[in-house]
Amino acid sequence: MSSQPDAHHSRAHLGRLPLGAAVVVAVVCGVLMVTQSRVNGELGGQLGDGFTAAALSFTIGLVIVLIVVAFMPSARRGTRYAFEEVKQHRLPLWTFFAGFGGAVFVLSQGLASAVVGVSLFTVAFIGGQTLSGLVVDRAGLGPGGVRYLTLRRVLGAGIALAVVVWSILSHLEPDIPLWMLVLPVIAGAAVAAQQAANGRVANAAGSAVTSTLFNFIAGATALVIVAAVHALLAGGLPAVFPAEWWLYLGGPIGVVFIFGLATAVRTTGVLLLGLCSVAGQLGGSIVIDLVAPGSGHSVDWTTPIAAVFVVVAVLVVSLPGRRGGRVSRKNAADTAENISLRA
Template identity: 40%
Template structure:
């Protein structure tokens, strides 16, 4: 990885940036949909580890078909070996999908104890801090990017907006130190997730396609979750019962493909921070729409929820202003 370079995207018109923002939001909206589906599958099977494994494995099968059974997929997969030989892609970039497996594990290990609202704030804070750090060290395909005042303000606004949006669910929380320590897990998951998107973007730039990076993400994540699930069976025992038959229980993986593939492309266009923030806005907007249209037990929609979601969109625009005004965000 040549983190010393400092390439930046070309100047972009307001219309192009608006289009990119729309794509970020749509990609981010796939995440709450995936979470809702995986949670329902976990409830049906009584095994959240198996639900996570099934989600990744089904996603892996779908991306395998795209990568090896379509002409475009085969062409892009043929670029992997030359990219590794040339040094444009390091072999360990291919393990970025393990972060996705770790992220899912943080969900299953902590949400039941700290709640969805605190989990969301911790993850978003980790993603935002990670976006700043990974952009600064040059992990993404656009190289090192300076932490300008507008980017920093936009990052702070994102954390504040998400906290505001979930504040109705935070009211009355009274927890002990162990509860606070558990928050470190989703924070680290969000932080590493931003790094995962940076590496995916670097691979997409090298392959000129997000297909190989998405394939390796699902392969590595599936392998990690398979090991964890087998280990859980050995230690705790318990064979899952009958799997649900409704098709929609199994679309979590394909939704993940949308998030990973589109996210990998976005990082090459706007950098790690702005891509992460735009997809965070999509996460909140998607969650809001789900809570309005098909509310889950315990979901809360208030004025704070709506205004906090709107504020995330403002934060993304603020962070993207350097690209809009100067065409340079480093």
């Protein structure tokens, strides 16, 4: 009996990144997220079926994760640990279904990204993610437990949100349906909750690969069902699939950034994770729209300005206060362990 807390204690420490490294990982994951948006959006456009594109992307990712888990004893042990934590009521069962948030995100990519452009899609997504990150952190859904709405955190989120609203309004076009702007906002809110749940599963299992596995099982299952229903209503699946190999990289890219975010969130919390990934998303979307823009889309002067101000928001949230700097850094390393032991 007395050995169980020690085992759980050691798993809580496994794989936790320093704050600086976690911030870098989150930014890189943001770049990968917009890269996936471009790939999946193009695949959905060429297929003429965003539902099938999303299901295909997530299913390819699931196959990759299953192969990785098959060759990683630590990931298989992590799966057992995660089920034990649920059985002992230390980990909520709903965290195993975090992949539904990823499914909404990938589906929104296939349906809306190619139409509205990567930059506009990204800022709409960021709006939902930022607001949801505040709520998720305050509710204590992430592995770091409750993170209170300090003036600095609210100010940083407010700056990001204001930039997002301004950027969306400056890009509105009469020929873009409103639901295509609303869908990525909903996806952003879902992804903030997904990141929190993935972090909790990784914390309980001692393996971000384990949380990635559960994420892809849930997301792929949901998207395959949705795509099948759509195919029945629409008269079947696409008759021809494109030959370009890079159009099928959405799944592998998703594996990388979901693993990275599940690792980083244990240190950063959901709001800071979201704001760091925002910086990567905005910077990445500018590069993508400059180097490989979709048809009819180009970068204007508002997007680089938005990227600069979102980076400012990241700094406002991440820099510790003068009195609480040492405590803040210690909490970043210890809170995930403490909250999981109390649960």
